[in-house]
Amino acid sequence: MIRRLAVLALMAVLASSCAGRTTDAGLVLDLLADLETRPHEFSYREVVEGVELVVTGTVEDDLRRSGKLTVDGVELLEQVVSDDGMALRVFAPDLVPGLSDLEDPDAEAALRAGDWVVDHVGAPDLLPPVTREGFVATGLGPLLDAHYALGYLRRAIQDGAAVREHNSDDPEYQPLDDPFSEITERELSRSQGYRRFDVLAPSLPGPAQRDAAPPDVSHFRKIAFFVRGERIVKVLEEVSFERREFRRALEGRQSEFYLELLANVVAGGTLEPVRLRSMSYDVLQLGRPFEVELPLDAHAGSLAGLLAAMGEHPEAEEPAEITRPPAEEEDDESAEAGDDVGGGEAESGP
Amino acid sequence: MRGARRPVAVAWIAVTGILLAACGQNSEDAPFPAAAEEAAALSLLIPAQVVGLTVEPEEIPQRAVEGIEEPYADAIVIFSLREGDILRGTLQVARLNRRARPADKSFRDQIVSQIAAVEPTELKVGDAEVYAAGGSEQDIYVWFEGRGMMVLAVHEAFPFPRTLLRRFVDAELGL
Numbered sequence: 001m002i003r004r005l006a007v008l009a010l011m012a013v014l015a016s017s018c019a020g021r022t023t024d025a026g027l028v029l030d031l032l033a034d035l036e037t038r039p040h041e042f043s044y045r046e047v048v049e050g051v052e053l054v055v056t057g058t059v060e061d062d063l064r065r066s067g068k069l070t071v072d073g074v075e076l077l078e079q080v081v082s083d084d085g086m087a088l089r090v091f092a093p094d095l096v097p098g099l100s101d102l103e104d105p106d107a108e109a110a111l112r113a114g115d116w117v118v119d120h121v122g123a124p125d126l127l128p129p130v131t132r133e134g135f136v137a138t139g140l141g142p143l144l145d146a147h148y149a150l151g152y153l154r155r156a157i158q159d160g161a162a163v164r165e166h167n168s169d170d171p172e173y174q175p176l177d178d179p180f181s182e183i184t185e186r187e188l189s190r191s192q193g194y195r196r197f198d199v200l201a202p203s204l205p206g207p208a209q210r211d212a213a214p215p216d217v218s219h220f221r222k223i224a225f226f227v228r229g230e231r232i233v234k235v236l237e238e239v240s241f242e243r244r245e246f247r248r249a250l251e252g253r254q255s256e257f258y259l260e261l262l263a264n265v266v267a268g269g270t271l272e273p274v275r276l277r278s279m280s281y282d283v284l285q286l287g288r289p290f291e292v293e294l295p296l297d298a299h300a301g302s303l304a305g306l307l308a309a310m311g312e313h314p315e316a317e318e319p320a321e322i323t324r325p326p327a328e329e330e331d332d333e334s335a336e337a338g339d340d341v342g343g344g345e346a347e348s349g350p
Numbered sequence: 351m352r353g354a355r356r357p358v359a360v361a362w363i364a365v366t367g368i369l370l371a372a373c374g375q376n377s378e379d380a381p382f383p384a385a386a387e388e389a390a391a392l393s394l395l396i397p398a399q400v401v402g403l404t405v406e407p408e409e410i411p412q413r414a415v416e417g418i419e420e421p422y423a424d425a426i427v428i429f430s431l432r433e434g435d436i437l438r439g440t441l442q443v444a445r446l447n448r449r450a451r452p453a454d455k456s457f458r459d460q461i462v463s464q465i466a467a468v469e470p471t472e473l474k475v476g477d478a479e480v481y482a483a484g485g486s487e488q489d490i491y492v493w494f495e496g497r498g499m500m501v502l503a504v505h506e507a508f509p510f511p512r513t514l515l516r517r518f519v520d521a522e523l524g525l
Contacts, residue, residue, distance in 0.1 A: 037474040062473040063512050083512040121509045126471055126482060 025163035028197050028225050029154065031232045036062075036150050041285040044146035048139075048277045055146035056284075062126070064292040069142050071095065079143050079307075082294045086122035088303055089114065089295075098309020107301030116298035124307065128152060131272050135159065135217055139275050141310030149281050153235060157199055159218040166196035166224065176247065179238040179278075180224045188226045188234065199223040204245055207257040214264075216271035219243075231286060237279040241265055275312075395521050396429065396441075401514045403431040403438055422450040422461070423499070431504075431514070439488070439504040439514065443523050445497055452494045462492050465501060478519045491515050498523055 044055040044067075057067030057079075068078045076095055080087040090096050090111040102108040107117045128148035129137045136152040138145050145152075157163060166184070167173065175181040180196075188194040201219050205212035220241055226234040241262065249258035265274075396405050408428045423444040431439040451457040458481075462470055466483030470492070473480045481492040489511045491502040500523055504511040 037479070061475055063475055063516070083516050084510045085513075123512065126473070 024165050024197055025157060028163050028227075028232075029157060031225070031227060031230070032150065032154055032157075034230075035232050035283065035286070036154075038287055039290040040283050040287070041290070042146075043280075043282040043284055044142075044149055045280045045282075046142060046145060046277055047279075048275070053142040055142055057146065058290045058292055060290045060292040063123070065147065066292050067143055067146055071142075077143075080292060080294055081123050081147070082292055084123050085118055085120040085294055086124070086303060087116050087118040087294050087298050088306065089116045096306075096310070098306050101309060102302070102306060103304065104302040107299065107303060110299040110301065116295040117301045117303060118294050118298040119301060119303040122303045124148075133216060133272050135272070138277070139312035141307050144307055144311065149279075153223065153237075153281070156218070156221060156223055156237075160199040160221070160223070161202040162200045163197055164200055166198050174244065177242070177244045179222055179240070179242075180236050183236070184224075193228055194233070195227045197225045197227065199225075201243075204243065204258070204261065207255050210257075214269055214271050215261075217274045220265075220270075220274055220276075231283070233283050235279075235281040237277075239275065239277050239279075241274075241276070395523055396518070400431070400517045401510050403433055403508075403514070405429050405431055405441070408440075422446055433508070437505070438508040439502065439511075441518060442501040442503075444499045444501075446494075446499055447497075450497075450499075452497065452499065458494055461499070465492060466490055475515060475519050480515065480519070493519065495522060 039058070039060050041058050042056070044057075046053045052072050054070045055067045056070075057065060059065045064082045066078070066080045069076045074095065075091045077091060078089045088111065090099065091114065093099055093112045096111075099108060099111060102111075107119075110117045124144060124147055128144075128151050129140065131137050136148065136155045138152065140148070168175075168181075168184075178184075184194075184196060188196065190196075199221070201221060204215055204219055217239065220239055220243070222238045222240075224236045225232055226236075245254055245258045246262045248254035249256060249262070398405060406429060408430050410426060410428060424447040425445040427443045429441040429443075430437055431441060446452055462481045462483075466481065467485055468483055470481040470483040470490075473482050475493075478493045478495065483490045483492075485503070487506050489504045489506065491500075491504075491511075493500050500518065502515055502518055504514060508514070
């Protein structure tokens with residue numbers, strides 16, 4: 001019996017090491033790049049402090065996407081981004097932070113009436129903001145977090161210690177430390193045709209490394225990519241202070257150093273504040289051509305600062321004058337949004 | 351006005367970068383030819399106005415290409431993009447020769463690295479894979495189509511750079 005278990009353990013170790021960390025990371029990055037370049041429908045879900053934020057939408061390409069936000073099941077607003085412009089429509093104005101702070105009263109009035117407002121220079125930046133330590137920021141507001149989700153995941157792979165294909169037969173695997181064990185077994189197992197790739201967190205400093213730099217978000221982030229065929233179909237992330245070392249220390253099976261470290265981390269002793277959350281990104285449809293267009297029946301106005309106001313760290317922005325792209329003489333597919341202009345003549349935006 | 355001249359300067363860098371990229375290789379090709387025919391052909395694809403900017407072909411002074419014997423491009427056309435008299439950007443369209451390997455990503459990366467001062471972001475815009483980089487006071491977009499290489503430089507004061515990029519990508523300018 002012992003010999004058979006040893007053989008099984010050896011086979012599990014060989015199976016897990018044959019793929020190679022570099023190969024698995026390269027594979028996941030390639031699959032992620034493939035997803036990033038393909039039109040697709042998605043559902044982005046985030047739970048922070050018990051509040052569920054869901055953005056469902058469509059990606060046509062890197063400059064055109066749409067999304068609808070619900071908060072705890074309540075439909076809040078809808079967004080369309082197309083090239084330089086962004087349009088918003090609000091379903092529950094009393095629940096949208098920052099709406100009263102819009103510098104454009106006409107835009108605010110239109111949004112409160114449930115109408116579309118298009119800001120022809122309001123599209124988010126191409127690249128996500130990064131923190132002081134160079135991590136891709138989250139907590140920007142659910143629409144922005146969803147907008148940058150794939151770029152965030154790409155960076156998270158690079159921040160992690162390694163990428164390894166999941167193997168529940170690995171003797172080092174502990175379901176207690178795996179927040180995705182149940183859903184993997186229930187819906188996304190290998191026998192159901194899925195492969196799972198985990199981004200491994202870096203090791204925590206040990207008792208002999210008391211002077212090491214404090215841990216950062218990458219130490220507390222668990223990410224699993226679920227692949228079916230040659231496509232990523234789902235990504236799960238859990239950012240929490242639950243780690244094997246802390247669990248073992250609480251059980252008395254690891255150095256008390258880790259209890260001290262846990263207390264320090266919970267009290268804010270990390271390189272930067274760690275935003276605890278669970279997140280999922282589901283690819284609902286892939287490859288079918290999707291077309292995202294700014295609504296034609298929209299008021300033109302400034303939406304400056306509204307998306308950022310929905311974030312946890314809103315920053316003041318300069319108010320923008322209403323701007324719309326000039327009509328083109330020979331182009332029927334003009335970027336302008338119909339004749340319903342809510343403001344004055346076009347001037348340069350911020 | 352000083353800011354308005356910058357895009358033209360960047361376009362020159364893009365031109366010399368791609369022309370000089372192949373220096374050192376043996377060839378019996380003739381010196382760089384004039385691109386009047388290519389400019390005329392492209393003018394049929396590009397409207398006279400795009401996103402409110404007047405599009406006009408610009409001449410490339412011969413001194414800019416003298417002494418270059420081993421280019422990757424055998425024809426280059428540069429268009430100015432003006433809002434009235436103010437230069438808001440430039441569009442450079444190069445026809446790559448057989449020495450170039452535009453289907454090879456490493457080749458594309460090498461060429462783009464000579465144009466962009468910072469590491470570019472790779473975007474999917476329609477069917478095109480576009481390299482986007484922020485330069486000094488401008489945005490630079492580079493993409494390849496068939497044997498064509500396009501470099502769009504847009505001054506930061508112009509509020510619709512992505513819309514402009516989309517228009518040129520959709521025009522399918524590959525020579």
